[in-house]
Amino acid sequence: MSKVQSNKQKKNDSLLNTAFDLFTEKGLNKTTISDIVEKAGVAKGTFYLYFKDKYDIRNKLISSKSSQLFIDAYNSLLEQKPNCSFEDGLWYIVEHILDSLTENKALLSFLHKDLSWGVFKKAFEDTPVVEDENFATFYLKMLNQSDVKYRDPEIMLFLIVELVGSAGYSSIMFSDPCNISDLKPYLKDVIHGILQTHSV
Amino acid sequence: MSKVQSNKQKKNDSLLNTAFDLFTEKGLNKTTISDIVEKAGVAKGTFYLYFKDKYDIRNKLISSKSSQLFIDAYNSLLEQKPNCSFEDGLWYIVEHILDSLTENKALLSFLHKDLSWGVFKKAFEDTPVVEDENFATFYLKMLNQSDVKYRDPEIMLFLIVELVGSAGYSSIMFSDPCNISDLKPYLKDVIHGILQTHSV
Amino acid sequence: MSKVQSNKQKKNDSLLNTAFDLFTEKGLNKTTISDIVEKAGVAKGTFYLYFKDKYDIRNKLISSKSSQLFIDAYNSLLEQKPNCSFEDGLWYIVEHILDSLTENKALLSFLHKDLSWGVFKKAFEDTPVVEDENFATFYLKMLNQSDVKYRDPEIMLFLIVELVGSAGYSSIMFSDPCNISDLKPYLKDVIHGILQTHSV
Amino acid sequence: MSKVQSNKQKKNDSLLNTAFDLFTEKGLNKTTISDIVEKAGVAKGTFYLYFKDKYDIRNKLISSKSSQLFIDAYNSLLEQKPNCSFEDGLWYIVEHILDSLTENKALLSFLHKDLSWGVFKKAFEDTPVVEDENFATFYLKMLNQSDVKYRDPEIMLFLIVELVGSAGYSSIMFSDPCNISDLKPYLKDVIHGILQTHSV
DNA sequence: TATGAATGAGATTTCATTCAT
DNA sequence: AATGAATGAAATCTCATTCAT
Numbered sequence: 112m113s114k115v116q117s118n119k120q121k122k123n124d125s126l127l128n129t130a131f132d133l134f135t136e137k138g139l140n141k142t143t144i145s146d147i148v149e150k151a152g153v154a155k156g157t158f159y160l161y162f163k164d165k166y167d168i169r170n171k172l173i174s175s176k177s178s179q180l181f182i183d184a185y186n187s188l189l190e191q192k193p194n195c196s197f198e199d200g201l202w203y204i205v206e207h208i209l210d211s212l213t214e215n216k217a218l219l220s221f222l223h224k225d226l227s228w229g230v231f232k233k234a235f236e237d238t239p240v241v242e243d244e245n246f247a248t249f250y251l252k253m254l255n256q257s258d259v260k261y262r263d264p265e266i267m268l269f270l271i272v273e274l275v276g277s278a279g280y281s282s283i284m285f286s287d288p289c290n291i292s293d294l295k296p297y298l299k300d301v302i303h304g305i306l307q308t309h310s311v
Numbered sequence: 312m313s314k315v316q317s318n319k320q321k322k323n324d325s326l327l328n329t330a331f332d333l334f335t336e337k338g339l340n341k342t343t344i345s346d347i348v349e350k351a352g353v354a355k356g357t358f359y360l361y362f363k364d365k366y367d368i369r370n371k372l373i374s375s376k377s378s379q380l381f382i383d384a385y386n387s388l389l390e391q392k393p394n395c396s397f398e399d400g401l402w403y404i405v406e407h408i409l410d411s412l413t414e415n416k417a418l419l420s421f422l423h424k425d426l427s428w429g430v431f432k433k434a435f436e437d438t439p440v441v442e443d444e445n446f447a448t449f450y451l452k453m454l455n456q457s458d459v460k461y462r463d464p465e466i467m468l469f470l471i472v473e474l475v476g477s478a479g480y481s482s483i484m485f486s487d488p489c490n491i492s493d494l495k496p497y498l499k500d501v502i503h504g505i506l507q508t509h510s511v
Numbered sequence: 512m513s514k515v516q517s518n519k520q521k522k523n524d525s526l527l528n529t530a531f532d533l534f535t536e537k538g539l540n541k542t543t544i545s546d547i548v549e550k551a552g553v554a555k556g557t558f559y560l561y562f563k564d565k566y567d568i569r570n571k572l573i574s575s576k577s578s579q580l581f582i583d584a585y586n587s588l589l590e591q592k593p594n595c596s597f598e599d600g601l602w603y604i605v606e607h608i609l610d611s612l613t614e615n616k617a618l619l620s621f622l623h624k625d626l627s628w629g630v631f632k633k634a635f636e637d638t639p640v641v642e643d644e645n646f647a648t649f650y651l652k653m654l655n656q657s658d659v660k661y662r663d664p665e666i667m668l669f670l671i672v673e674l675v676g677s678a679g680y681s682s683i684m685f686s687d688p689c690n691i692s693d694l695k696p697y698l699k700d701v702i703h704g705i706l707q708t709h710s711v
Numbered sequence: 712m713s714k715v716q717s718n719k720q721k722k723n724d725s726l727l728n729t730a731f732d733l734f735t736e737k738g739l740n741k742t743t744i745s746d747i748v749e750k751a752g753v754a755k756g757t758f759y760l761y762f763k764d765k766y767d768i769r770n771k772l773i774s775s776k777s778s779q780l781f782i783d784a785y786n787s788l789l790e791q792k793p794n795c796s797f798e799d800g801l802w803y804i805v806e807h808i809l810d811s812l813t814e815n816k817a818l819l820s821f822l823h824k825d826l827s828w829g830v831f832k833k834a835f836e837d838t839p840v841v842e843d844e845n846f847a848t849f850y851l852k853m854l855n856q857s858d859v860k861y862r863d864p865e866i867m868l869f870l871i872v873e874l875v876g877s878a879g880y881s882s883i884m885f886s887d888p889c890n891i892s893d894l895k896p897y898l899k900d901v902i903h904g905i906l907q908t909h910s911v
Numbered sequence: 912t913a914t915g916a917a918t919g920a921g922a923t924t925t926c927a928t929t930c931a932t
Numbered sequence: 933a934a935t936g937a938a939t940g941a942a943a944t945c946t947c948a949t950t951c952a953t
Contacts, residue, residue, distance in 0.1 A: 224424045277477035304504030354935040624824040677877035704904030754914040
């Protein structure tokens with residue numbers, strides 16, 4: 112990579128990281144472009160060389176951060192429970208993500224209920240997601256290795272992710288209707304039910 | 312109600328209705344207080360006599376509009392299928408809401424994934440919701456009349472509402488991962504599973 | 512006039528005067544809205560309550576300032592030569608205007624060659640020009656009192672004003688092709704020719 | 712001319728042509744250097760190797776485009792009426808220019824009232840105008856061939872050009888005080904008067 | 912010569928909120 | 933209670949110009 116190219120990469124990353132810090136710290140509405148560039152140490156015009164506006168950088172961050180949550184959970188699964196069943200593995204991942212979000216409420220607030228962007232929402236995939244750092248791929252691998260087979264696995268995953276993202280948000284942020292640790296058993300039951308329905 | 316009182320009520324309603332029209336038409340961020348008061352035909356200062364700020368009126372609208380969706384669905388149920396089982400009734404309500412949102416994507420966009428505010432989110436209930444126009448009450452009535460009994464009915468409803476709101480949003484708005492009519496059977500299955508898990 | 516109304520008038524005038532000072536001092540392009548409001552002592556938003564943008568206030572100023580040049584010249588004529596012939600009066604006015612512009616090159620530069628806006632250009636007459644402070648009216652009065660009668664007096668005035676404005680500009684600003692005092696006799700001759708052509 | 716030299720000429724011309732297209736299409740203020748270089752297919756920095764700034768290229772264009780109008784009119788005269796009188800020839804040129812500008816209002820708008828730059832305004836003549844492609848030269852030739860002789864021919868031309876440029880602009884652009892075909896007879900009369908005054 | 916990424920001052924504009932009437 | 937002129941901080945975004953490559 113040429114010096115110019117690597118410099119551009121650095122600027123892009125710096126803006127993304129800074130924006131993320133500020134979004135989680137102060138919220139989207141209260142974070143200004145001025146805040147971002149000032150903290151990132153680049154000129155204001157530079158921001159507009161890389162991103163269309165505040166919502167563009169927000170969308171790119173939601174995609175990459177939610178994606179990262181899945182990747183991290185999967186990597187932890189490989190390390191901790193490399194040989195467990197599909198269902199156990201899936202629940203491990205869900206729980207890992209819920210725990211991460213409980214630990215990091217600012218991130219949860221930023222992602223709101225858009226956890227699913229990390230897996231679906233092809234719209235924003237002009238962000239060059241590295242091929243093998245893609246949760247969809249890992250999910251397929253898990254399915255392949257599973258003894259139990261499932262029909263419509265994509266919709267199955269979609270239902271689980273939307274449920275966990277949405278219910279997890281309300282529970283973690285507002286303890287409404289109960290806190291997350293009380294909710295977990297119910298979520299596990301529902302996921303079990305979904306898997307059973309889809310198992311062939 | 313005195314004439315002054317009813318006049319105030321009129322202004323309040325006019326502001327709410329106008330704000331809703333603009334929010335669904337142009338989106339929250341692009342709607343300004345000026346837009347609202349101009350279209351409502353009141354002075355700018357008047358807005359602040361009734362609402363704290365734009366987010367205050369937005370929250371009140373989300374609560375009332377999402378609540379209305381449930382009420383409407385319930386009333387339709389009473390009319391169309393007054394004697395059906397609890398599970399059939401619940402699915403009737405879910406489908407009615409999904410159909411309403413499919414018909415009215417601007418409303419869906421406004422509610423985003425906050426459908427659950429119509430049932431939960433006591434936070435914003437300073438809006439005096441008329442006692443018996445409350446879905447929670449209707450839900451309890453349905454449970455009472457049901458032959459099958461369920462444990463933790465509040466959490467059961469919570470799970471269903473979050474799932475339907477969240478998955479419905481993605482499906483109706485982006486047909487991702489499939490359109491809403493294709494998704495419905497899966498949702499029905501999951502709801503069936505949830506009810507079974509909770510049935511005593 | 513209510514206190515509010517007179518306050519509005521004051522603001523409007525203050526902005527116009529300040530803008531004119533800055534336009535003639537620094538030029539249009541180098542004058543910013545910030546400059547204007549700061550010097551006028553009003554808030555930035557206030558500017559936009561009165562004018563659409565910088566070009567709006569510029570146009571209103573060209574209209575009023577060029578108009579004023581004619582009015583001043585006419586008033587001077589009434590004072591100095593109340594009983595002269597139409598042609599002498601017209602030349603007195605032309606010379607008075609040329610002298611004013613020679614004295615005030617900043618004004619000339621601002622008006623560029625748009626001197627005629629003071630008489631024509633109905634487009635900008637939403638600026639409520641006071642009825643009897645209108646050069647067109649004075650011109651008609653002069654025509655009425657004249658022994659010689661002219662056909663198409665409007666076009667006659669138009670030709671004279673465009674010629675004087677345009678040639679005067681080049682001559683006063685650049686002494687190209689000669690300075691204004693050398694040009695005057697030629698202009699006088701041309702005007703004489705125009706009047707003769709139009710005299711009935 | 713070396714290859715390097717001709718390459719430079721090409722870039723220079725490309726920038727000029729592109730700038731002219733954009734100036735007439737979008738106006739001076741709304742055309743940016745970025746617009747110009749992008750459409751011309753050169754890098755931003757390159758612009759500054761050829762021109763000082765936007766106003767530099769604008770001035771060079773006004774000079775060359777207004778000059779071209781005169782040249783074209785003169786060439787047409789040679790072709791159509793090679794043996795007419797001086798006065799007829801001059802009017803032919805004036806009418807040809809007015810017709811060209813009526814056909815091409817974007818050009819008129821760009822030249823504004825600076826038509827005279829094509830003849831006067833030595834200021835910008837670092838643009839190497841080819842010696843014999845200069846209207847001043849042609850004008851002198853016409854004078855020499857004329858039976859009637861005129862005093863101060865430079866000022867005579869100046870007065871005519873300023874009048875035609877200024878009055879023509881208002882008439883063609885705004886039909887104020889009348890449209891250009893109605894104005895022509897009056898202009899012809901005034902020019903006739905000017906020539907008579909200057910004839911020896 | 913030519914490039915185009917980076918700059919950053921500053922231009923324009925918006926809009927929630929206040930407060931005198 | 934109602935008004936709406938005024939505010940002014942702050943938001944977004946532009947764009948001429950530079951300079952390292």
